[in-house]
Amino acid sequence: MCDLTLIRTNSEHTDFKKLVVLLDKDLAIRDGEEHAFYAQYNKIDAIKEVVVAYQNNIPVACGAIKPLSETAAEVKRMFVHPDYRKQGIAAKILTELEQWATELGFGQAVLETGKKQPEAIALYQKVGYQIIPNYGQYIGVDNSVCMAKSLSGLNT
Secondary structure, rough: OEEEEEEOOOOOOOOHHHHHHHHHHHHHHHHHHHHHHHHOOOOOOOOOOOEEEOOOOEEEEEEEEEEEOOOOOOOOEEEOHHOOOOOOHHHHHHHHHHHHHHHOOOOOOEEEOOOOOOHHHHHHHHHHOEEEEOHHHHHHOOEEEEEEOOOOOOOO
16 A cells, blocks of 8 residues: 545645546546536535545545535545556545544534445445435435445544
8 A cells, every 4th residue: 555645725726626627538438418417516615614636646536625514524535546446545535524524513414425326335334334215406306326434433
C-alpha cells in the first residue's frame, strides 16, 4: 500500500472538482437515460465538507457530506479513480466523513446510491450501512437504494 493522505476541504478545491468530473462521466455511463434526474441532485457548489484522498501526492478519491436534517448528514460524491480501486480507499474516506459528521453534531449518516453500483452497495453494507426506505427526491425511484448508519458509537 502506498502512502495515503486524506485532507478536509470544501467543494471549491480544484482536485475535488477534477475527481467529480470523472465521477459524473462514470455515472452517466451507468445510469444511462436516468442520469439527468440524478445529476440535478449532485451539484457541488454548496458543499462545505469534502475529503480528498491522495496517494503519493496524486488525487485519487473523494467524498463529501452535507446536512440533510438537524440530525443526519448525507454522504455525497463518493468516488475512487478506477486505477486505485480495491485498496480500501473508499472505506477510509467514509470513516473520515463519518468522524467529521459526528464532530459537527450529526447522529446519523444517510446516502443514496444506485442499483447499478453494486460495488458501492457492498462497501456501504460492509461498513455498517443498512438499506432504508427511499427518502426525499428518491421516493418512488426504482433504481435508487437509500442507506443509513448510526454514528452514535463513533468517538468525537
